[in-house]
Amino acid sequence: MSGPSSPSLSAKAVSARPPGAGWVVLALALAALVALPVVVVAANLAAPTEGVWSHLAETVLGAYVANSLWLMLGVGLGVSVGGVGTAWLVTMCRFPGSRHLEWALLLPMAMPAYVVAYTYTGVLDYAGPVQSSLRALFGWKSARDYWFPEIRSLGGAIWVMSMVLYPYVYMMARAAFLEQSVCVLEAARTLGRSPWRAFAQVALPLARPAVVAGVALALMETLNDFGTVHYFAVDTFTTGIYRTWLGLGQPAAAAQLGAVLMLFVLSLVLAERMSRGAARFHHTTGRYRRLPQLELRRGKALAALAFSTMPLVLGFLMPGSMLAAWVIQGSALSGLGELAGNSLILAGVAGSIAVAVALPLAYAQRLRPSPLVKACVRFASLGYAVPGSVIAVGIMVPLTAMDRFLGGLFLTGTVVALTYAYLVRFLAVSVNAVESSLGKITPSMEAASRTLGAGLGKTLRRVHIPMMRTSLLSAALLVFVDVMKELPATLLMRPFNFDTLATRTFTLASDERLADAAAPALAIVLAGLLPVMLLSRAIARSRPGGEE
Amino acid sequence: MNPMGTDGLVIDAVSHDYGGKEVVREVSLRVGPGELVCLLGPSGCGKTTTLRIAAGLEAPRKGRVFLGGGLVSGDGAHVPPEHRNVGFLFQDYALFPHLDVQGNVEFGLDRLARAERRQRAAAVLEQVGMAAYAGAWPHQLSGGQQQRVALARALAPHPRLMLLDEPFSGLDKRLRDQVRDETLHVLKTSGVATLMVTHDPEEAMFMADRIAVMRAGRVVQMGKPAELYSRPVDAFVASTFGEINVLDAQVAAGAVETAVGPFPAPGLSESQAAGVLIRPEGISLTPAADGEAVVLAGHHLGRSSLVHLRVERAGMAPQHLHARLPGSICPAEGARVRLHVDPAQTFVFPAGGEGA
Numbered sequence: 057m058s059g060p061s062s063p064s065l066s067a068k069a070v071s072a073r074p075p076g077a078g079w080v081v082l083a084l085a086l087a088a089l090v091a092l093p094v095v096v097v098a099a100n101l102a103a104p105t106e107g108v109w110s111h112l113a114e115t116v117l118g119a120y121v122a123n124s125l126w127l128m129l130g131v132g133l134g135v136s137v138g139g140v141g142t143a144w145l146v147t148m149c150r151f152p153g154s155r156h157l158e159w160a161l162l163l164p165m166a167m168p169a170y171v172v173a174y175t176y177t178g179v180l181d182y183a184g185p186v187q188s189s190l191r192a193l194f195g196w197k198s199a200r201d202y203w204f205p206e207i208r209s210l211g212g213a214i215w216v217m218s219m220v221l222y223p224y225v226y227m228m229a230r231a232a233f234l235e236q237s238v239c240v241l242e243a244a245r246t247l248g249r250s251p252w253r254a255f256a257q258v259a260l261p262l263a264r265p266a267v268v269a270g271v272a273l274a275l276m277e278t279l280n281d282f283g284t285v286h287y288f289a290v291d292t293f294t295t296g297i298y299r300t301w302l303g304l305g306q307p308a309a310a311a312q313l314g315a316v317l318m319l320f321v322l323s324l325v326l327a328e329r330m331s332r333g334a335a336r337f338h339h340t341t342g343r344y345r346r347l348p349q350l351e352l353r354r355g356k357a358l359a360a361l362a363f364s365t366m367p368l369v370l371g372f373l374m375p376g377s378m379l380a381a382w383v384i385q386g387s388a389l390s391g392l393g394e395l396a397g398n399s400l401i402l403a404g405v406a407g408s409i410a411v412a413v414a415l416p417l418a419y420a421q422r423l424r425p426s427p428l429v430k431a432c433v434r435f436a437s438l439g440y441a442v443p444g445s446v447i448a449v450g451i452m453v454p455l456t457a458m459d460r461f462l463g464g465l466f467l468t469g470t471v472v473a474l475t476y477a478y479l480v481r482f483l484a485v486s487v488n489a490v491e492s493s494l495g496k497i498t499p500s501m502e503a504a505s506r507t508l509g510a511g512l513g514k515t516l517r518r519v520h521i522p523m524m525r526t527s528l529l530s531a532a533l534l535v536f537v538d539v540m541k542e543l544p545a546t547l548l549m550r551p552f553n554f555d556t557l558a559t560r561t562f563t564l565a566s567d568e569r570l571a572d573a574a575a576p577a578l579a580i581v582l583a584g585l586l587p588v589m590l591l592s593r594a595i596a597r598s599r600p601g602g603e604e
Numbered sequence: 605m606n607p608m609g610t611d612g613l614v615i616d617a618v619s620h621d622y623g624g625k626e627v628v629r630e631v632s633l634r635v636g637p638g639e640l641v642c643l644l645g646p647s648g649c650g651k652t653t654t655l656r657i658a659a660g661l662e663a664p665r666k667g668r669v670f671l672g673g674g675l676v677s678g679d680g681a682h683v684p685p686e687h688r689n690v691g692f693l694f695q696d697y698a699l700f701p702h703l704d705v706q707g708n709v710e711f712g713l714d715r716l717a718r719a720e721r722r723q724r725a726a727a728v729l730e731q732v733g734m735a736a737y738a739g740a741w742p743h744q745l746s747g748g749q750q751q752r753v754a755l756a757r758a759l760a761p762h763p764r765l766m767l768l769d770e771p772f773s774g775l776d777k778r779l780r781d782q783v784r785d786e787t788l789h790v791l792k793t794s795g796v797a798t799l800m801v802t803h804d805p806e807e808a809m810f811m812a813d814r815i816a817v818m819r820a821g822r823v824v825q826m827g828k829p830a831e832l833y834s835r836p837v838d839a840f841v842a843s844t845f846g847e848i849n850v851l852d853a854q855v856a857a858g859a860v861e862t863a864v865g866p867f868p869a870p871g872l873s874e875s876q877a878a879g880v881l882i883r884p885e886g887i888s889l890t891p892a893a894d895g896e897a898v899v900l901a902g903h904h905l906g907r908s909s910l911v912h913l914r915v916e917r918a919g920m921a922p923q924h925l926h927a928r929l930p931g932s933i934c935p936a937e938g939a940r941v942r943l944h945v946d947p948a949q950t951f952v953f954p955a956g957g958e959g960a
Contacts, residue, residue, distance in 0.1 A: 504694060
């Protein structure tokens with residue numbers, strides 16, 4: 057420094073450090089912490105496992121792969137048909153009830169797949185109301201007298217998951233249809249296409265990237281699912297990891313299974329990114345033009361209504377009322393309050409931490425949008441694509457090593473480890489929310505704050521956070537609900553004798569005490585309704601002038 | 605130039621680029637205490653970047669910045685904006701939506717005790733005529749009111765330098781004139797050194813003690829408004845201050861011959877192509893049956909009239925010229941007139957200069 061410093065400037069104020077360097081370092085550290093389990097699992101691909109791996113390969117691996125693939129294929133098909141079909145009908149056509157279906161079709165999202173699986177089993181198995189009435193009606197004596205589809209099967213799993221996961225596709229496809237220019241469709245009509253052919257030849261190809269993205273999300277959830285496939289005794293990768301770890305006591309082999317599953321998912325993510333292409337640059341304009349809706353009458357209207365209410369009934373109303381019926385009939389489950397308390401505290405803490413970690417990541421990216429920082433934010437968000445069981449493995453391996461080093465059980469099997477797993481798994485949810493809400497704040501806000509004497513940290517605290525308050529709350533809420541529903545990681549990592557609503561639902565159902573499982577399950581569903589309500593409100597708000 | 609010991613702002617040979625694209629090149633300028641300097645130029649000329657460098661929102665790649673005699677940028681040092689004590693007035697005002705008017709103005713005063721803070725906020729709000737709105741929220745204010753609150757907020761911490769980035773562009777014309785006038789009074793009363801960015805030459809001349817005309821990252825000319833108007837260094841500066849007639853010509857014997865007569869061309873070489881720039885207000889007309897020009901159209905514009913002329917001269921292509929006449933004298937369409945060109949409002953520059 058050759059120039060003299062002004063007396064009014066403190067020595068620490070004059071620095072050669074680029075602005076925001078501290079935030080970048082913090083973001084890098086947080087990203088490394090969150091990405092660690094994923095790295096550990098990936099590193100396990102190469103680790104030796106004393107023949108367990110080859111044993112797995114000879115015995116069950118084939119079944120895991122086959123079942124997982126069939127499941128993905130079936131669910132992929134199911135959610136595509138259900139999601140695109142309903143999205144098209146409620147967006148482009150008008151029939152009795154179509155306006156209400158716009159938001160009601162999101163409701164099944166509140167249902168965890170495993171809860172639906174339990175209710176279906178309760179309704180459809182031998183002792184359930186359906187078969188009992190059939191027997192009474194036709195005078196059959198036993199199961200040998202008639203054929204009835206077995207719900208606890210691969211097909212059943214596909215059915216159940218399609219019913220609760222189609223809203224991902226529905227949401228994305230609906231947004232895509234709304235964004236499409238009406239003129240394109242009208243041009244197709246004037247060029248001699250019927251409404252249906254215009255849909256098939258113009259609207260659907262245009263919406264393809266959105267549909268693929270929705271299907272990819274649904275498939276990630278499919279691979280993450282543990283409760284449904286375990287209960288239906290369909291052996292997939294996820295149940296394999298669980299069994300290899302807890303049953304065979306082979307965490308290393310479990311980690312390798314996890315690594316294979318992760319490769320699977322990452323290729324899915326990559327395929328989704330590639331197919332998305334330019335769709336990332338889509339933005340909705342403030343103006344909304346009501347789409348000319350096809351007025352459906354009589355037969356067609358009835359068919360449309362039947363098709364679009366089916367997933368709502370089968371994925372939400374039927375399981376929901378079954379749960380409610382069980383709760384009303386059954387005796388009060390003891391300890392429900394404690395379970396709810398555990399779930400609420402865990403989910404609340406995880407939600408707050410997820411937002412607290414997302415803030416510096418998103419802020420550093422805003423201050424210094426360098427490729428390094430952007431990459432590290434993406435990397436920290438990777439956990440959303442990785443199944444919970446894989447994350448559990450990736451956390452337990454290093455934590456066990458650390459405990460061995462410390463000489464005791466300090467970290468494994470504690471609530472801290474579990475919260476860490478939730479953070480890794482759901483950070484992407486809060487990062488997305490914080491990123492988008494930060495993006496809406498004009499850069500001159502922080503320039504104004506800084507020229508008024510507030511540093512970067514103070515600017516975040518006094519300008520950005522108050523302005524983003526609502527978005528931060530809803531980000532925490534989204535994580536909160538995801539944690540409430542989360543099953544595989546919680547099952548693997550919970551402390552001894554510690555139960556949440558989700559794990560108790562699972563264990564009760566596994567013991568065939570379906571009616572007892574109804575109360576905790578219903579509590580999860582009710583909590584899950586909160587973000588769905590937020591979503592449908594956001595949808596309603598995104599189309600000003602849409603209500604005529 | 606010796607920047608040491610001077611108050612106000614000194615920018616010394618500053619260059620800056622975004623991702624390899626150079627937007628500010630070797631810019632040097634000075635804003636003295638109590639002085640108001642305007643950076644004037646088309647969009648993308650680097651004027652806003654220069655302003656952000658002065659605020660410390662950008663660290664320049666090359667050059668030095670001094671504030672109040674002390675080095676704040678350059679030689680490996682960079683004082684962040686929060687330690688510079690500068691006021692910044694933004695194009696979009698950037699009022700904090702989660703704070704009321706009082707809260708906005710007090711934002712930069714948090715080193716003061718509560719009572720002092722209140723007092724200072726009340727004083728600046730009074731100064732800009734917004735004392736009655738202390739409890740209002742930004743979204744309840746009109747554009748002009750928001751601008752005044754933003755000005756009060758920037759002035760509240762007694763900045764050593766005020767930086768204004770197109771502060772009136774969000775206002776409609778009538779309101780703009782009024783707010784501009786008030787802002788000038790407030791700034792001059794507080795005696796703070798001010799650097800302001802604008803693309804509007806009229807606004808620059810209205811506000812500035814001195815104007816720096818920028819083009820493509822460089823300061824092309826700097827001086828008092830009258831100086832820039834009457835002695836532009838090139839065609840770009842000449843055409844910056846209002847619409848101007850351009851005639852092509854060739855230098856012969858130290859002069860150029862045009863359809864409206866000859867003009868001296870000092871400093872230009874023989875047979876060089878030249879551009880002759882004539883301000884419309886430098887042309888006056890007298891009716892004459894044998895005049896060299898025909899009136900194509902005439903429009904009364906309030907304080908002046910704009911007349912479209914076709915100038916015909918034997919051996920030369922007909923030229924289209926604009927003349928701006930004071931008052932409401934407006935010759936009839938098709939009338940023949942003789943032109944009188946004021947040499948003080950005529951400039952001869954080498955042809956091919958940008959902006960001409």
